[in-house]
Amino acid sequence: MSRRRLLIVAGAVVSVIALAYVAGYVLTGQRLPADTSIAGVDVGGQSPDEAEETLEQGLAERSKEPIRATFDDRDFEIEPTQAGLAVDVAASVRAAGGRSWDPRDMVALVAGGSDHDPVLDVDETKLAAAVASVAETVDQPVVEAQITFPDAKPKARAPKAGNEVPQDEFAEAIQDAWLTQDEPVEVPVEAVAPAVDRAGLRQAIRDIARPAVAAPVKLQVGDATIDLPVTAYAPALAVVVKDGAMTPVIDAKDLAKPLTSSTTGIGRSAVDASFRFEGGKAFVVPGKAGVGLDPKTMATQLVPVLTKTGDARSITVEASAVQPEFTTEDAKALGIKERISSFTTEYPHADYRNTNQAEAARRIDGVVLEPGETFSFNDIVGERTAANGFVSGFVINGGVFREELGGGVSQVATTAYNAAFFGGLDDVEHHPHAFYIDRYPVGREATIYYGSLDLRFRNPYKTGVVIHAWVDKSAPGTVGRMNVEMYGTKVYEVKSRSSDRYNFRNPGTQYDDTDRCVSQAPVTGFDIDIHRDFYQGGKRVKTEKDTAYYQAADRVICGKKPEKDD
Template identity: 90%
Template sequence: MSRRRGLIALGAVVSVLAIAYVAGYVMTGQRLPADTSIAGVDVGGMSPDAAEDALTQGLADRVDEPIVATFEDREIEIQPTQAGLAVDVPASVKSAGGRSWDPRDMIALVAGGSAHDPVLDVDTAKLSAAVASIAETVDQPVVEAQITFPDAKPKARRPKAGNEVPQDEFAAEIRDAWLTTDEPVEVPVESVAPAVDVAGLRQALRDIAEPAVAGPVALKVGDSTVDLPVTAYAPALSVVVSDGTMVPVVDAKDLAKPLTSSTTGIGKRAVDASFRFEGGKAVVVPSKAGVGLDPDTMAKQLVPVLTKTGAARSITVEASAVQPEFTTKDAQALGIKEKIGSFTTEYPHADYRNTNQAEAARRIDGVILEPGETFSFNDIVGERTAANGFVAGFVINGGVFREELGGGVSQVATTAYNAAFFSGLDDIEHHPHAFYIDRYPVGREATIYYGSLDLRFRNPYKTGVVIRAWVDKSTPGTVGRMNVEMYGTKVYTVKSRSSERYNFREPGTQYDDTDACVSQAPVTGFDIDIHRDFYQGGKRVKTEKDTAYYQAADRVICGKKPKAD
């Protein structure tokens, strides 16, 4: 009998516990644990609906506050909406409580919960764009070793380490910090070592560069032997980094002229078809065949013998008819007829601007884009080096002005971008300056940096496009003008409109006591939307939107930072 009573009593206890357990499960879905908070907002003991309302109200003033990122002495503000950050309120409440069979969650209803981070709804594309914009102002491109041959003598460029922002890591830190801490987010930076160090550069000078220009290369043409002097091939020669080692490279285009000139006594140069421009129209200038040495073949043959001596320093070549790469028939088939877009920008007088912009303009002038072909500024203009005809001038680097080779070339890119914009060409890649420069059209400008930032646009038409570019140089009393025109067959009339500026960012102040310092006035940062409208027959047929993000530019004072009182 006593055993039976014991079993009955045990069954009653189990039933009570089961009922309590089920009741606990139900209660976990009706209110959150006591002393629970989400992103610092108290939601303890509330029903899920009430907790959502409380969280929405509690974060109302905080969700629009900018996230502050720091790099060295600079502060950079990141607008949450610009970075694609939003709070998923229902998911945040659910993560802090909710129906559960876990006894610990049931006990927490009375004993108390804990602090929870919010659950975020992140637009990864916007966050990546915001991070990339900041990285542009912080990254310092690595400078690889290089040897060029001005005046037919080796000139070495020493390698220099760069740094770059690990963008995925930085994006994760921004996500983790938003609404969870008042501390600034430090911009992470990783050092990037050049592929070849100074010792490797010295070895290349000794083993490649010096032998390469030690004497002429013998050209065996039929029964004759002609010396190709160092001065003929040196402008086309460079020693560059490839796959982690330094190798000689001969540019066939730069080699073409001496191979068909009186330097070698062989033949005459083939002339490609081209265009001249009259009254807004493009007229084909016929091509001409030549006689000489094929530069592509010669470039390949020269490289392996440049480090040889004696009889081995020679190559056997054939002089033959050389057809132009771009014939009259090719030019006529492109259907290039008329001006389809143009743009002009002005610049204050500076000798370096006259030199650098004229050199870059010369290189893009006459470039032809066949249907579907993409223009790359860096590929066409090449690296801005002294050997390529560029001089030192001011560029934006790391968010401040610095003096580097090629300063002012971004104005050529900006003008070309706008000419392509109004010609209706496809925008493949462009990068506004880190901060706004008021001589450029706001939101419609493009900076470039060889090896990292390019300007690229594509010809979307069934006909070709040819670029005309030139500089009206400045003088001490007049401004200079950079001009770019596009010729093809007109399909659209393109117009531009813009939003008001928004998301303003205020500049700070930084001090620089290095010799590289350039004093700088502060510039307010902002965002702006640019709309490109395409018209046919007076009717708008499509619209494209692009947003430019400008960081604030700090006031830069040359000198040491004053000590605090």
């Protein structure tokens, strides 16, 4: 065969292959491969438009079904729409067999395709909120080692490991399971170890705590030498975990009073300006200068010598005029004039509620928020410990009631949240309880847990805001009342409205044979939307929306789970 003829034949073959290749490319855009399915919906051999219609119909009911998740004996249901999950139908069809130059896709038109996962359209904000709602129930906060000094003697709190849900991993598992789920998603949990273990705590007791309260600290003030007794600084002293190690710290505010008390005989305390409240108005109570030792300077100088002995256990200080931290001029400049909101909640009689709520209310009463300043419940109230005046009561922990120090304090947070809500303050952080407690306003309540869950709100105004909080204590046969008022300069009239409850979740049953068990009636879970409307001159000027997600609360039966009959 001549060279010319060979070239003609070869060219013809190449042309045929090219035409077939182009034809294959065109065909891949006209129909999907045989035996192709998406999330189990058969779309094989269909045109893209037909496949989209088939997929929409095939997933219509399944896409509404809740995603089931489980942790230990607890079950959770996550509504797809509330979790921001939707199917991108067009993208799913394209991914399963759109127009392609890949020869394997062309062969698949005849040989057959495979099952494909759907392409999802995900609202990351909604998904994160749904994941956080479950994590709040499952997470167990780590307890760090700590030493306090009630009665001027070391009292140790042992460290305890916690656990937490890796929320990004859980969110990915939810997306993977949706529409293809046969079994519930296992909620992933990671152990969280305390930064300092029991051995580190024992070492801190030996090397820091015991030496710190072993003897007075000598103060050289001018020509006088004075012993600062252990009882004067011990209430302000704690040994806490800082940067991974046990470290002594002294709270200057807690130190201020004993520095000028009769225990030292040095000077008199400065008195901050404050407010008194009468007839819906706020009035400035002038502050007073003092004479004595500056608490901040003293706190800084004391810490390094607490582990010293002999002559090294002394510091040189100067007595001077001590100005209030919050002066009369500061108070007047804030423009605080009138009550801008108030809220009251009631509680059934319990001595622990009277004690804990009164202590928390005392600590937030009189707190001033300057323009732009953010209130933190945990920062102001502090850890709920016996040394801080709190007693044991019931709290929600891990989705069930447990007895812990500070029970009932969430009612103070809930009341403060509502006062801030109707005062128009910015909601920075709040967490509804894991399940709904019917003495609180539905969708407008806040739980707190020191170290993990906080209540924070910000003053958005050009003038200051001061909090007035108090408790009308309960007695046998009568309810108690928790009261919070906000004073400032009124800018808005704030109103609340809510949706109907939806996405109901059914409770299950748990058995608990530990000595910590508290029997518990079941509570149905649900979602509810809360709208906050701001009015000026009778006209609504803006609206904010928040959704509260309540998990179902299982029935808790104290005792061992009955064995199933064979």
